[in-house]
Amino acid sequence: MKRLLLIAAVAVMGVSLQAQETRFGAKAGYSFSTIKVDEAQDDLEARSTDPSHTFYIGGLVEHKFGDKFGIQGELLYSPLGGKEDRNASEDDVYFREKTKITFGTLLIPVSAKYFITENLSVSLGASFGVILSAKQKTVVDAGIGIPGLELEGDDDVDIKDDVNTLNIAPFLGAEFALENGLFFDARYNYGISDLSKSDGKVTNSFLQVGVGFKFGGN
Structure with missing residues (x-):
């Protein structure tokens, strides 16, 4: 009986290990990044925000528990941010400021992943x-678009001391993978952290x- 139980336990462990799979990979792509500014901070007459079109690049590791569930961790770099376009006035002088x-x-x-099919999965997590x-x-455009009246500030003003370091963004995503390891994915990250140290x-x-591309396994 003990020998039979031992054989059964080894068989179950073998099936369990076989059902698990760890894969590594690399990914890159396009980022559509926006900044939302609380209205309480807006003391100008008009204000609008526009997206920044940028990129991301990095690596990942994925571990599957059976055919339906898995987890994934990534390490990426991306120059995120946004643009602000303001119309304002001071002492009856109107100007436009682009930042x-x-x-x-x-x-x-x-993220946690659920595999709808072998090739299609959805993910829920946080970045x-x-x-x-x-x-x-x-x-600064003092002439509201009149050529020759633009005053450009410093190319790169360091504002790191005015910005909080951590940006937490829950996300929902989807991925379609091919059998050769190539995959395509998309996700939306909703920023919840206050990045401003001021009011x-x-x-x-x-x-x-x-x-991206995944390789390895088991």
Whole structure:
């Protein structure tokens, strides 16, 4: 009986180990990044925000528990941020101020995955962003678009001391993988962390669409 139980236990462990798979990979793609500014911080007459079109690149590790569930961790770099376009007035002088903010961010996304089919999966998780650098570039147009009246500020103004380091962004995503290891994925990261050390709240959300390759297994 003991020998039979031992054989059964070894068989179950073998099936369990066979059902698990660990794969490593690399990925890169396009990021559509936006900054949301709390209205309480807006003391100008009009204000709008525009997205920054940028990129991301990095590596990943995926571990599957059977055919349906898995977890994935990643290490990515992306220069996130956004643009602000403001119309303002001072002493009856009207001007337009364009500002571009760039957060050089190290992203650590962690997610749980559900495999709808062998090739198609959805993921739910959170991206923990560490802001390594923060730059700002401002252009002031005193003539509201009149050529020759633009006054450009410093190319790279360091604002790292004014920015909080951690940017937490829960995300929902989907992935389609081919049998040769190539995959395509997309996810939306909703920023919830206040990145401003001053009054008012500033958040950074971003959409990622990319391609990658996974290799290895078991």
